Amino acid sequence: MLEDQTARTEGMSERIPAQPAADAPPPLIWPSAYPDGYAVVDVETTGLARDDRIVSAAVYRLDARGEIEDHWYTPVNPQRDPGPTWIHGFTAEALADAPLFADIADEFAARLADRVLVAHNAIFDWSMISREYARARREAPVRQRLCTIALSKELSLPLPNHKLESLAAHYGVVQQRAHHALDDARVLAEVFRPSLHLAASQETRLPLLACTPLSEWSDSVVPRPGGGAGGGYGTHARGYGTWRPSRKRPACPYPNPGRYEPGSRLVQGMRVAVSGDTSVDRELLEDRAIEAGLHIATSVSRLTSLLVTNDPEAATSKLSKARAFGTPVIDEAAFTQLLQDVAPSPEG
Numbered sequence: 001m002l003e004d005q006t007a008r009t010e011g012m013s014e015r016i017p018a019q020p021a022a023d024a025p026p027p028l029i030w031p032s033a034y035p036d037g038y039a040v041v042d043v044e045t046t047g048l049a050r051d052d053r054i055v056s057a058a059v060y061r062l063d064a065r066g067e068i069e070d071h072w073y074t075p076v077n078p079q080r081d082p083g084p085t086w087i088h089g090f091t092a093e094a095l096a097d098a099p100l101f102a103d104i105a106d107e108f109a110a111r112l113a114d115r116v117l118v119a120h121n122a123i124f125d126w127s128m129i130s131r132e133y134a135r136a137r138r139e140a141p142v143r144q145r146l147c148t149i150a151l152s153k154e155l156s157l158p159l160p161n162h163k164l165e166s167l168a169a170h171y172g173v174v175q176q177r178a179h180h181a182l183d184d185a186r187v188l189a190e191v192f193r194p195s196l197h198l199a200a201s202q203e204t205r206l207p208l209l210a211c212t213p214l215s216e217w218s219d220s221v222v223p224r225p226g227g228g229a230g231g232g233y234g235t236h237a238r239g240y241g242t243w244r245p246s247r248k249r250p251a252c253p254y255p256n257p258g259r260y261e262p263g264s265r266l267v268q269g270m271r272v273a274v275s276g277d278t279s280v281d282r283e284l285l286e287d288r289a290i291e292a293g294l295h296i297a298t299s300v301s302r303l304t305s306l307l308v309t310n311d312p313e314a315a316t317s318k319l320s321k322a323r324a325f326g327t328p329v330i331d332e333a334a335f336t337q338l339l340q341d342v343a344p345s346p347e348g
Contacts, residue, residue: 030065031200035144035208038062039115040192042184043125044090046083048280048288053078054101054132055090058185059111062118066193072111073182074104084284087179102136109133113141116208120164120188121280122147123337130214142211148188149310149333150207151195161277162310162332167191252295254345260306260328266338268293268345270305275318277310278332285332292342300327308335 040060046052058073075090075098082090108129119125122145133140149162159166164187168175173190177183199206254269266272272294278285286296297304300321307322307329322329330338 028197028201031203034064034196034200034206035116036064037115038066038118038146038192039112039142040118040185040189041112041125041129042119042181042188043128044088044179044181045128046078046080048124048284049291050131052083052128053080054128055082055088055095056181057104057108057129058181059108060185060189061111061115062189062192066189066196068189068193071182071185071189072107073185074099074107076101076104089180101132105133105136105138109138109141115142117142117145117211118148118188118192119145120148120167120184121333121336122150122209123333123340124280126211127214127340130211134214139213140211144208145211146206146208147333148192148195149331151192151199154204154207155195155198155202157195160311163277164188164191171195252290252293254293254295255347256295256303256305257346258305260330262328262330265341265343266292266294266306267343269295269347271295271297271303272306272308272335273297273300273304273318273322275307275309275311275316276314278308280332285336288339289335292339293345294342300325306330306335308332 038061040062042058043054044056045054054076055078056073056075058071060071061069063069075095077095077098077100079100082088082092082095085091117126117129126142126145129142130140148164148167152159152162152167157167157170159170164184165175165178168187168191171191171194173187175183175187198204252269256269256271257267258270260266260270272289274282274286274296289296300307300318302325304322304325304327307318307327308331309316309319309329310331312319312329312331319329321327
């Protein structure tokens with residue numbers, strides 16, 4: 001066995017520094033323009049409309065390089081029917097003693113302050129959070145958001161779809177309780193770190209978007225069958241604990257204004273088809289579109305205004321017809337953002 005001659009040499013003023021292996025990767029130079037910290041957020045809600053409320057919230061705080069600093073979680077009493085209990089698991093009884101959003105607003109704000117809000121389909125989480133703060137006559141201390149769907153697209157990750165479970169599988173992160181805010185936030189924090197490092201190594205510009213506080217919100221209440229007030233989800237009446245609306249939807253009251261023009265607003269009456277997996281429950285997404293005055297089509301025809309899909313390269317019949325008819329195609333994140341401001345029907 002050879003001895004370490006360097007360590008035994010006497011009379012040397014300093015040790016010879018170890019040399020990196022010839023095949024070792026160069027040290028990562030962190031982009032100076034990247035944010036100083038992140039708040040990875042997940043909220044579970046009573047639904048998707050403007051009058052829906054948060055039933056639980058979780059935040060993982062990360063440093064500039066995506067290392068977890070701490071986490072926080074709380075259930076929230078929505079003061080109404082909790083909605084899809086089969087998704088988030090909360091019943092009205094379970095939330096009866098939970099704090100109101102106004103009670104946790106300060107702690108939530110402290111977790112968000114001076115950080116970029118990170119979420120999967122971030123426009124949804126930001127919209128729900130911003131409206132809750134508006135109801136509390138407050139303003140969320142968030143100035144920028146980053147959507148992990150958009151980031152995965154920037155990085156060209158080989159994902160079959162844009163669900164959180166697919167992103168988790170790509171990085172080998174095990175999800176324990178899907179649709180539980182704390183576990184969803186944990187999973188997202190664990191997949192965000194390698195995505196952030198990959199972006200830094202490629203000098204990718206992060207898809208940061210400005211967060212403008214929302215002021216439009218509603219506390220409309222839909223009576224439950226049999227009397228009494230319950231939480232409403234748009235115009236759908238539902239019984240206590242039986243939130244899911246009937247799949248037999250009423251006809252759209254607005255005429256079809258034609259195709260969607262990229263870069264413009266959606267218009268009430270437009271026929272929208274959805275293809276493939278969505279990051280939020282498909283029925284919730286479709287219900288929100290209907291509440292905004294859109295018509296959900298089950299197939300694509302020459303009359304279809306828009307096709308929504310997270311996998312534009314998939315070999316589906318809807319996509320094939322959309323290409324043949326020249327129907328515009330956008331992804332779920334863009335569609336969700338457009339739903340925030342749907343133009344009224346020109347025919348009233």
